[in-house]
Amino acid sequence: MRFEDLTRENLWWKFGDRFWNYDRHLKEINSTFIEFKRKPLDLKSGNIYIIRGMRQIGKTTYIKQTIRSLLENGTKADTILYISCDRLSTRKELHNLISNFILQNMEAHTLYLFLDEITYLQDWVLELKNIADGNYINRLVVVATGSNPIKLKEKTERLPGRRVEGNEYYFKPLNFRDFTLQSIDKISEHIEFDEFSDALIGLKDMILKSRIDPDDFNPGAIKKVLPYKEELDWLFAIYILTGGIPLVINNYLIQKYDNKKENIDPHVYETFIRVILGDVTKIKRSETTAKTILKDISIKYSSRYSFTKMQNSLDIPHQTIIEYLELFESSLLIDILYSYDFTKRSARAKANKKIYFANTFVFYSLIALLTGEDGFSASQKIISKNKDILIEGIVANHLIQTKEVPYLQEWKTFLWTYYTKTGKEIDFIYRGDGYLGIEVKYKEEVDVREITRILEVNKNIVLTKNQFEIHDNLIFVPVPVFLIGLDRSKRTL
Numbered sequence: 001m002r003f004e005d006l007t008r009e010n011l012w013w014k015f016g017d018r019f020w021n022y023d024r025h026l027k028e029i030n031s032t033f034i035e036f037k038r039k040p041l042d043l044k045s046g047n048i049y050i051i052r053g054m055r056q057i058g059k060t061t062y063i064k065q066t067i068r069s070l071l072e073n074g075t076k077a078d079t080i081l082y083i084s085c086d087r088l089s090t091r092k093e094l095h096n097l098i099s100n101f102i103l104q105n106m107e108a109h110t111l112y113l114f115l116d117e118i119t120y121l122q123d124w125v126l127e128l129k130n131i132a133d134g135n136y137i138n139r140l141v142v143v144a145t146g147s148n149p150i151k152l153k154e155k156t157e158r159l160p161g162r163r164v165e166g167n168e169y170y171f172k173p174l175n176f177r178d179f180t181l182q183s184i185d186k187i188s189e190h191i192e193f194d195e196f197s198d199a200l201i202g203l204k205d206m207i208l209k210s211r212i213d214p215d216d217f218n219p220g221a222i223k224k225v226l227p228y229k230e231e232l233d234w235l236f237a238i239y240i241l242t243g244g245i246p247l248v249i250n251n252y253l254i255q256k257y258d259n260k261k262e263n264i265d266p267h268v269y270e271t272f273i274r275v276i277l278g279d280v281t282k283i284k285r286s287e288t289t290a291k292t293i294l295k296d297i298s299i300k301y302s303s304r305y306s307f308t309k310m311q312n313s314l315d316i317p318h319q320t321i322i323e324y325l326e327l328f329e330s331s332l333l334i335d336i337l338y339s340y341d342f343t344k345r346s347a348r349a350k351a352n353k354k355i356y357f358a359n360t361f362v363f364y365s366l367i368a369l370l371t372g373e374d375g376f377s378a379s380q381k382i383i384s385k386n387k388d389i390l391i392e393g394i395v396a397n398h399l400i401q402t403k404e405v406p407y408l409q410e411w412k413t414f415l416w417t418y419y420t421k422t423g424k425e426i427d428f429i430y431r432g433d434g435y436l437g438i439e440v441k442y443k444e445e446v447d448v449r450e451i452t453r454i455l456e457v458n459k460n461i462v463l464t465k466n467q468f469e470i471h472d473n474l475i476f477v478p479v480p481v482f483l484i485g486l487d488r489s490k491r492t493l
Contacts, residue, residue, distance in 0.1 A: 006097065010082050017071035025061045026068065032250040033257070034186050036174065038062050038493040040069065041143070045110050048128060048142040048164050051493065052406070053171030054332050055147035055275050058246050060084075062171070062493065063114050063145065070112065079105055080112045086120040091127050098127075102136055112141045119146035132164075145171070147275075168406040170492045172332065173244035173359055175398055176483040180235050181207060183249065187235075190257045196231070203228040212485030214402055215432030217459060219475050222485050226468060232480040240383060240390060243361030247271075269375030272365035279331040285324065289316060293324050295370050297334065297355050298363065302389040304339075304352040304419060325355075332358050335396055340416035340429045342456045347416055354417050356393035363390070388442040391479055392427060395440055395463060399430055401488045409489075424452040426460075434458035441465075442479060 011019040020026035029035045036058070041049060043066075053059050067080055081101045088094055098113060105111055113131075118124045124144075131142055174182070184204045191197040206224040213221075225232065241264075242248040248268055255263045280290045292314055307325070311318045328334045337354040338347035357363040364379035371378065383390065400411040414432070419425040428438040437457040441450065442465050451462055451474060459473045461482070469476040 236480040
């Protein structure tokens with residue numbers, strides 16, 4: 001990379017904290033409907049931070065926002081280096097850029113290295129090892145991102161004792177709580193009906209006072225938002241459509257309020273189709289096989305089935321199916337829920353499983369890919385016909401994010417599904433202080449007799465369309481009222 005190319009990537013060297021006026025990523029968010037923000041990293045010298053997440057959900061923008069914050073807080077512009085690693089040819093090129101930067105700033109107390117999309121480079125982990133083992137590590141803050149989570153996970157496991165422990169983070173689409181809290185002010189400005197606008201503003205205050213801990217669920221914690229159920233339903237409909245992805249949310253809201261039409265641009269769906277296929281081609285897997293397996297998942301979405309049954313119906317070898325499912329899961333496209341065995345206190349490896357798409361918008365994009373249909377039309381049809389299973393997948397993803405921590409507490413250590421020999425089922429078993437059973441029954445009326453209750457589960461929550469009732473240890477709660485109270489783990493940005 002030539003020096004002038006590097007300068008164009010590091011505009012703060014010229015413009016200081018005014019660089020955001022000229023930086024492509026920050027200019028884009030300044031022209032969007034909402035500038036979404038994530039949790040800030042507590043950056044400390046001598047540490048390497050790893051951020052895992054799929055492409056197109058805002059990692060680069062997050063890095064630029066972090067740099068802007070550093071500059072506004074007095075960090076010298078020439079002590080910050082940003083490198084877009086997908087523009088480099090070799091690891092050696094990266095090594096030379098970093099070495100030259102350090103040599104040019106020998107007197108600086110702290111240097112910041114932002115290595116974006118580092119997984120594009122072969123053997124990138126060796127460069128992080130060099131940095132961690134080098135003489136200057138105590139003066140460095142290193143932030144590395146990657147959009148190929150399977151490579152990140154594999155490689156970072158080979159960095160023990162290299163300043164990475166405790167510094168790995170997930171970067172995922174916004175959950176319903178974050179989406180609502182960050183969008184409600186801007187949306188309310190565009191609501192012409194005063195009563196609805198005022199209600200949205202009041203809702204924000206109540207959300208801030210309402211927080212749910214699934215480890216020790218207290219229904220009283222959500223009573224403050226119950227009067228706003230109508231407003232929550234309306235916001236939840238936007239969330240289901242957009243999947244909590246900032247790029248998609250902004251495109252939809254601009255179409256809705258500036259262009260006065262309900263739509264999402266086709267190019268946005270195409271962007272995520274390319275993300276899906278890109279993860280397959282990067283590791284030299286068959287696109288045809290990937291599409292076949294993904295289509296089967298979309299058909300059986302939220303249903304129980306085994307890998308063996310999948311093998312028989314698709315005529316694809318069992319081991320191949322497992323390899324592709326592991327790829328999709330590591331790439332954060334799907335979540336595979338295993339059935340729980342209370343006797344052994346562990347997952348039943350050979351029992352039937354449930355597979356969910358980790359994000360609704362990715363699901364819609366996939367359907368557009370498989371059918372050739374317009375993405376927005378496809379999403380409208382899916383929501384109209386299969387809203388209940390979409391919501392079940394959203395609940396799964398939200399529960400996963402409540403306390404997952406890379407390596408220390410992977411979500412499969414606290415969340416499963418469950419079914420009996422007679423076919424009765426509990427959608428989710430969540431382990432906290434005890435066992436919490438969670439079922440999604442998104443319909444007008446739910447009868448207590450429909451709910452599977454077992455001795456091992458201390459409390460059952462039924463997520464409904466409208467009902468809020470308490471029967472001893474059985475609680476009925478409307479889905480958006482429950483989700484709005486869920487926070488994400490400290491290691492999910």
